[in-house]
Amino acid sequence: MSVQRDIPELLKAGIITPDTAEKIRQYYKSKDGSSSNRLFLAFGILGALLIGLGIILIIAHNWDELSTNTKTFFSFLPLVIAQIICAFVLVRKPTNKVWKESATTFLIFAIGACNSLISQIYHISGDLSSFLLIWLLLSLPLIYIMKSSMGALLYVMGITYYVMELRYFSYLNSDSHYYWLLLLAVLPQYFILFKKQPKSNFLIIENWLIPLSLTIALATVTSDSGSLIFIAYFSLFGLLYIIGNNSFFIDKSLRNNPYKVIGSIGTLILLFMASFQGFWTDLNGEKYSFGNLITTGEFWASLVISAGALLYLYKQQKGRSFRELPPFSIIFLLFIPIFILGYFSQIPVILINLIILVLSILTITEGARRGNLGILNFGLSIITVWIIIRFINSDLSFIIRGLLLMVIGLGFFIANYLMLKRRKKND
Template sequence: MNSKIQNDIKELVEEQVITSEVAVNIKSYYQSKKADTPNRLFTVFAVLGSTLVGLGIILILAHNWDNFSRAIKTVFAFAPLIIGQFIVGYSILKKKSMTWFEASGVFLFFAVGASMALVSQIYNIPGDFSSYMLIWILLCAPLVYLLKSNALAILHIVFATSYACSFGYFDGNQTPWLYVLLLAIVMPYYYHLLKTKKTHNITSVFNWLLPLSVVIVLGAFVGNSEAYGILMYVILFGLLYNIGKIPFLDNQKLRRNGYLILGSLGIIYMLLLTSFEWLWEDILRHDIVFDSQEFYITIVLFLTALGVLLFSFSKRWVKKINLFQYVFIIFTIIFFMGITGSFISIILINLLVLALGIITIKIGADKFHFGILNYGLLIITTLTVCRFFDTNMSFVLRGLLFVSVGVGFFITNYVMLKRQKSKNK
């Protein structure tokens, strides 16, 4: 049991807030809870150890590979797979701890990939990297649910992202539609974690990993109509932000809400990027085709984001106006306005970024959260820096502008600190 909790219990008994019997019951509860909790550090080292063992075996075999006959090579190719299956079966039949499940599952995962690679090399089976990754992921997907392994679920998402990047960005620039299927396979497991372990660290990892994977892969769905790529990303970040504002996620600590942070940072980044005239000139060089894959993906993303926002309204989760939640709608209108001329669009985007910065400062002040407050100030500062490079203002005016922003940083934080102290008193 935590020493701080023990000291607190002792202090409560001395101050006669609780009786000695209640103190004993509290200690017993925490001790039983600790006994039921698996050793996370041991699990991490077990997973890491099984990974290193698997990689070490591959390296040893690779060093002496040319000295073996084809029959011996085939035996070595299937040996890790058989050993991995035996260990997994033993863990299930003997009902071993979660550490056994995690370690054996990771070993078998890499054994499958190693066996596939060795067999294709021995018998000269042709194929590209993305196809190899896809088959590997699909073969190991059932293990996620069979072993209920967090490590395997993480590997599934990481390797699915790798497959989509390889297929979409490198192997002929094709659209990785099967990536959607791979994500759908792991979603029930993620939903189970949200229902049963919403405050656990492993769930927080998935709250970051899933949206980050989608952000990385979305560019692979952009083909000939590159102009839609900007709009697709803004809508995606708007969708992530609205998901992050659902009370189930929004009521948790901010660092656990990857949807909200990635959505907010992504929105600001894309708006700052589109506040430059050169980007609009590049967009206007491409034809806006309405009968294209990118246009239909944009519609799906927009309707999904709009559906999440309307659902939040129907549940009365949206109590205050937060401009971040409507950015994807506003930018969509600005984007199609910019097709005819970029001047008005650039002005509107600069005003939108400024408004978002002010609103973020207000949110930080209302919550007495210095991180959010300074994030809003940083948005305004970054906008000022961006305009520093593409305007013809004199250096004196630019200097005064920076001094004003710096003074604003100081005054805002000082006022916030004084308010917090008075509130505490």
């Protein structure tokens, strides 16, 4: 570090004391050590993956020439080796994160390889979803026994692919209720990591994976009343955005605040979808009885998620003024009555477009008030996308469309120029 090289010069000039110089050296030494540990951990996990893949490839090369017993032996060999390594880590290196994460990664892939090979050797029938479910259930205990964050990340990715295989890739569209139980099983590890290692890189990745997994899986609860899922999604994105504004995430950068990013972008995508006339025309043609409605998964998903989002919003805003309420956090509440109104009229399309316009203006105003170029440009981007969408569905000539786009671009330039000018003036 350049600071450490400058320490002797600073000491000689009398700017810092020897005691301060030593504290500076120790501080940067700890930072360098932390970076080295992270790098070593990454290479350790990568090494475990490569070793496991190497063993599988070597065996696969001579697979057809092996007897059934030999094939079985080699199928279990990586699994036994991985278990021995994990036992060694638990006994001799229980606090070494590199060993724990690498050994757990190796064992998880060894479980999958063994399961697959044994099924192939003895012609055990089954589909991919069943294979994934067995693999996930066998891997789940490792997350808690080894206290492995990498194991949790692989597990979350696994259950996400599992639910996609059930409902997106399978022609049978099997019931996906096991996904929710599998997700609940990993949440204790997530909260433990949240409490004990709030600055962990693993936590940052898990913060992205879990809401993305929920977003993908929520659509799998749909049945006969598919349109109701839009209420559930609006409420889910509203809940994610509200979580992203809690005391833990509020001051973090967008890279470290996936709840806010996914919540706001998801809400905007849904608003733009609902801004088209066709969305409400299709909805207006659907007729359901209340008795059939309450038996559907999307009804209960909408009810539970909306109630959860409302309770969390109330808890977060309790004691605060209405002006402090982030506009994105109440969109899900506005959408529920608008959605119900959509069964009887086409007025909601006007209301949704009005919400988009107001939301963009409030975001631009907030960015200008706080002197934040990111928020300002985000608001400008919302209104730009909205105008472009309206252009696509209008009968305006290309010349008028081009002129309006030029006006929007000029608006971007002027807004940013005035913001930067004000910043310089304040400095």
